[in-house]
Amino acid sequence: MPSYPKDSREADSWFSDEQLAKLIPADAADDGLASPVPTQMVSNGEYMPEPQTRQQKQVEARLKELADTAAKKLGITRRTFLHGSGGMAASFIAMNDVFGKFFEVRKEEMFEPEAFRENGPPRNLFVFDDQLHIIRSSQGGPGSTLRDWARGRHQNANPLDLPDELGGINTPWNPAMVDDPNLRSSWHLPNFIKWVYLDSQVTVGLLTNNNSAALPDGSGGSRPPKNVFESEAAEGLTAAQTMAARNFINRVAGSQRAMGHGQLYTGIGNLDYMRYQIEELKPDTWKGYNIATAAKVDLDPNSDMRRWRLDDEAVAYPTYELIDSYANREKMRQYPGFRTLCVHKGLSTNAGREPELGHPMDIPKAATDYPHFNFVIYHACIRPGFWVLNALDDVRSGRLRNGPGEFDVGVGLRDGVPDILWSTEFAYISRPFPNVYAEIGTTFASCVITFPTVCAHLFGQWMKIMGEDRIVFGSDSVHYGSPQWQIEALWRFEIPEAIRQQWGYPPLSKGAKRKILGLNAARLYKLPVGGFVADDDVGFGGGEDRGRVYKPVPQNYQQLFDDETKRIMEFPADWQPCFLPGGPNTCPTNPFAQDGMSKLKRMYAEAGGRPDNIRRGWLRRFL
Numbered sequence: 001m002p003s004y005p006k007d008s009r010e011a012d013s014w015f016s017d018e019q020l021a022k023l024i025p026a027d028a029a030d031d032g033l034a035s036p037v038p039t040q041m042v043s044n045g046e047y048m049p050e051p052q053t054r055q056q057k058q059v060e061a062r063l064k065e066l067a068d069t070a071a072k073k074l075g076i077t078r079r080t081f082l083h084g085s086g087g088m089a090a091s092f093i094a095m096n097d098v099f100g101k102f103f104e105v106r107k108e109e110m111f112e113p114e115a116f117r118e119n120g121p122p123r124n125l126f127v128f129d130d131q132l133h134i135i136r137s138s139q140g141g142p143g144s145t146l147r148d149w150a151r152g153r154h155q156n157a158n159p160l161d162l163p164d165e166l167g168g169i170n171t172p173w174n175p176a177m178v179d180d181p182n183l184r185s186s187w188h189l190p191n192f193i194k195w196v197y198l199d200s201q202v203t204v205g206l207l208t209n210n211n212s213a214a215l216p217d218g219s220g221g222s223r224p225p226k227n228v229f230e231s232e233a234a235e236g237l238t239a240a241q242t243m244a245a246r247n248f249i250n251r252v253a254g255s256q257r258a259m260g261h262g263q264l265y266t267g268i269g270n271l272d273y274m275r276y277q278i279e280e281l282k283p284d285t286w287k288g289y290n291i292a293t294a295a296k297v298d299l300d301p302n303s304d305m306r307r308w309r310l311d312d313e314a315v316a317y318p319t320y321e322l323i324d325s326y327a328n329r330e331k332m333r334q335y336p337g338f339r340t341l342c343v344h345k346g347l348s349t350n351a352g353r354e355p356e357l358g359h360p361m362d363i364p365k366a367a368t369d370y371p372h373f374n375f376v377i378y379h380a381c382i383r384p385g386f387w388v389l390n391a392l393d394d395v396r397s398g399r400l401r402n403g404p405g406e407f408d409v410g411v412g413l414r415d416g417v418p419d420i421l422w423s424t425e426f427a428y429i430s431r432p433f434p435n436v437y438a439e440i441g442t443t444f445a446s447c448v449i450t451f452p453t454v455c456a457h458l459f460g461q462w463m464k465i466m467g468e469d470r471i472v473f474g475s476d477s478v479h480y481g482s483p484q485w486q487i488e489a490l491w492r493f494e495i496p497e498a499i500r501q502q503w504g505y506p507p508l509s510k511g512a513k514r515k516i517l518g519l520n521a522a523r524l525y526k527l528p529v530g531g532f533v534a535d536d537d538v539g540f541g542g543g544e545d546r547g548r549v550y551k552p553v554p555q556n557y558q559q560l561f562d563d564e565t566k567r568i569m570e571f572p573a574d575w576q577p578c579f580l581p582g583g584p585n586t587c588p589t590n591p592f593a594q595d596g597m598s599k600l601k602r603m604y605a606e607a608g609g610r611p612d613n614i615r616r617g618w619l620r621r622f623l
Contacts, residue, residue, distance in 0.1 A: 062094040070110045085109070085116040092492065099166050102452040104492045121201055121491040125514065126529045128521035129483050130206040130342070131378065131441035131474030132196060134245060135187040135236035138570035150177040150445075150480040158387045164450035165392050171450045174481040187236075189245050189569055190558050190577070192478050197249070197257060197553040200484035203518065204527060204550065206285070206474075207246055208261045208342070209237040212292035224293035224304040228265050228273045231294065231305065239263045243281045244568040252560045255551040259525070261342065264288030266308050266319040269296025274319060278326050285337035285525070286323070287378075289344040290356050307356040310343065310375070311365035320370055336526035339373045346379040346422065347442065349390060358383070360426040367433040374524060376472060380438040380462065381426035388447050391454045394420045404428040417461050417503050420454070427465040434470070437524070438462050440516075441474030448489045456495040460505025468512040472521045490517060 064078075067090055071081040081087055089109035096103055109116040117123075152172040163169050172178050185191055196202050213234035214222035225231035232238045239262055246260035262283025265273055277283055288294070295308035295315050308315050320341075327338050348358040355362035360381045367375055384390040400416030401409050401424045408428070409419055417424060423443070430436040440458075447455040462471050473490070475483035495508050506512075522529045528549045554560070558577030566575065 058098045059094045062097050063090055066090040066093060066110065074111060081110075085113045086111060089116050095166075099452070101496060102456070102494060103489075104494055119492070121487050121517075125201055125487075125491075126518035126522060127200075127202050127483075127487060128204050128206070128473065128518040128525075128527070129196070129202045129475050129477070130208075130376070130439060130472055130521055131476050132192070132202075132205045132207050132483075133187065133209075133237075133476065133479055134189055134192045134207065136238070136241055136570045137185075137188045137566075137572065137575070139236060150174045152178060158389075162389060164387075164389065165453055166450065168450060170387075173445050173449050174485050176485065177481045187478055189248070190561075192245075193249065193553060193557055195478050195482040197253075198555065199482040201487055202483055204257055204259065206259045206261065207242050208287050209235065209239065209242050209263055210289060210292070210344075211235060211263045211265065211287075211294045212289055214293075224306065226302060226304055227296065228270060231265075239277055239281055239283070241569055243283065244565055246284075248561070248565045249553065252557050253551050253553045255549060256527075257550060257553060259284040259337070261285055261287035263294075264319065264341065264343075265294050265296065265305075266312075267296040267298075267305075267315045268318050269299050269303075269305075270294075271318065271322055274322055278323075282335070283338075284335050285340040285342060287342045287344075290362075291344065291348070291358060309355040310341075310362040311355075311369070312362075316366070317369070320373065324370075324372075337374075337524065340376060340524065341373060342376040342378055342439070344378045345426075346381040346383055347385045348383060349385045351383070359422055360429050363426075363429055363436060364433065367430075367436050371435060374435045374437065375433075376437045376439050376524075377426065377430070378439045378441055378474065379443050380440060380458070381422040382443040382446075382458075383421045383423070384446075386442070386446050388451050388454050391420050391423075391447070392451050394418060395453060395457055401425065401428065404431075415504070417464070418457055420457060420461070423458060424461055424465075427461050430470075431465050436466075437470045437472055437520070438466060439472050439474050441476040444473075444490065445476060445480050445486055448486070448493060452493075453499070455493065456499050456505075457503070459493075459508050460495050460500065460503060463506045463508070463512065464504060468506070468515050469520055469523075471516045472524070473517045487517065 067078045067081050067087065070086055070090065071078045074081065074086075082090070086109065089105050092103040092105040093107065093110070096105065104119060106115065106119060109119055121127075150173050152170050158170060161169050164171060186195075196205050211231055213225050213231040215225055215230060215234055217223040225234065242260045242262075246258045249258040250256055260281075260283055262274075262277045262281065262285070264286050266288070290309055291307060293305045293307055296303070296305050297315050310316055323339065331338055345358040345360060351357035351359070353359045353361065358381060360377065363375060363377070367373075382388065382391065395418040397418070398411050399409060399419045400411060400413045401419035402413045402416040404425060410416075419425070427438065430438070443458065444455065447458070459471075462468075475486045477483045477486075480486070491513055493508065495505055499505065500507060519529060521527070530549065561571070561577065
């Protein structure tokens with residue numbers, strides 16, 4: 001590699017001179033179109049982008065046509081049009097025109113912001129996001145896997161650069177993440193609060209954590225942790241930090257806007273730590289990973305922790321019994337989700353039928369033995385990891401399923417539906433158990449933009465087999481930016497009529513969407529839904545305090561961080577607040593603070609709601 005100027009884009013990329021000769025910086029491309037949704041693959045510098053596909057060119061041409069016509073009628077420039085709600089509406093229309101109707105959108109929405117709002121998520125929508133991630137502030141960011149998928153690619157999952165259903169190659173799920181200007185601190189608590197509570201319609205968010213950890217083994221490899229303390233030291237977030245973040249958000253909001261997961265460390269060797277969480281941290285509910293080496297099956301301090309399954313009477317059940325022993329009337333009144341176990345299952349493309357790696361076969365016995373517990377299965381057992389071409393192949397394979405057993409699979413089965421591994425099997429396995437729920441975090445994000453046919457079948461199957469009352473929404477943010485793009489996409493997403501008629505799926509109605517986005521979780525966690533924060537024309541963060549159940553997080557929340565919260569979250573010693581209305585320390589990556597419109601919430605909403613659509617990655621210029 002040649003020597004490039006320090007901090008230059010070329011020096012920060014992984015490209016050779018030969019590769020660079022085929023590329024052009026995305027923000028230097030003079031294509032005259034700053035589209036809300038990318039119409040060409042944008043690389044972040046870690047991989048070669050693919051040339052624009054035929055269908056992507058069609059979408060771009062149609063979007064230009066729509067934007068030019070609308071901008072002329074409105075008397076504004078095309079760029080100004082594309083920065084507003086009309087530009088987003090035009091993007092939905094262009095995609096429908098090319099790919100078929102998957103998004104509900106009307107042409108009036110291009111011209112009337114009020115029409116766009118009317119057809120989008122309503123102001124009185126109760127949204128419960130049950131999967132929200134942050135990391136301790138001493139870390140610069142998680143592994144790039146999830147971030148890169150939101151931005152357009154992770155090189156290991158799609159090494160052959162195969163196209164998705166719509167012809168795109170590694171299409172960004174959230175275009176706003178393509179050029180994340182706050183890259184190293186995007187997952188820290190200050191930015192998390194902005195993205196979730198100011199930039200989205202999330203009413204209540206559930207902060208989660210991942211207790212998967214691998215430690216260096218001294219020879220260049222890794223080993224499992226031997227105890228909880230080793231594990232937490234290697235994780236992005238501890239249980240104590242989760243609860244500190246929850247407590248701060250609720251304190252500054254003056255209402256319950258956040259809940260927190262306790263970490264499921266199973267096995268008799270972890271019971272003392274579970275007691276500590278219950279007695280000192282007071283979790284609202286629990287999160288576990290079968291795939292994590294988080295089970296201490298004995299009392300030997302030198303033994304490794306290992307993976308576990310839900311129905312293991314010697315490993316998991318002692319943990320359930322401990323939780324149950326604390327679940328008295330007062331505990332359940334204060335923490336109604338205390339007996340709810342949220343369990344990661346899926347995202348394991350190459351895994352066999354092992355419950356420890358995500359297969360759902362361990363659900364029935366656990367749900368039967370603990371009928372007073374709820375089991376929320378995160379990711380709904382989708383087997384492919386992030387790029388779901390495997391699932392589209394399943395839909396097109398002709399292989400159908402009409403029950404949970406191995407003989408309930410074949411071709412031409414009566415009442416069968418396409419067998420999407422393992423999600424269809426999960427739905428049939430869980431059907432008899434009203435205490436089992438399908439959670440859609442990442443599963444929805446990974447397919448709604450790139451594989452909408454898979455998305456349509458998943459929702460159709462969950463509703464047909466399990467019912468619309470047992471599906472809950474999670475965005476897996478802030479890995480994928482603010483949750484708002486997923487809320488918008490789900491509210492507008494439809495199961496095409498032809499797919500519904502062929503497979504007997506119920507419609508994804510507005511009523512069903514309200515349940516999925518929040519009402520089902522509200523019932524599960526016994527949350528009130530009669531009073532919630534609406535935008536009131538001053539931003540998603542909410543208007544004046546009018547005695548609502550859920551009060552807005554104040555815009556000056558960063559001024560309110562106390563020393564103890566900063567200590568627990570491991571804030572750097574030189575950390576200073578930003579995004580302050582009218583304050584001297586405005587954050588340099590916050591355009592609506594720079595342009596002087598941060599003094600009023602209305603100005604914040606007007607400025608913050610309009611992305612500049614700039615992308616600072618790389619475009620493929622030559623074949």
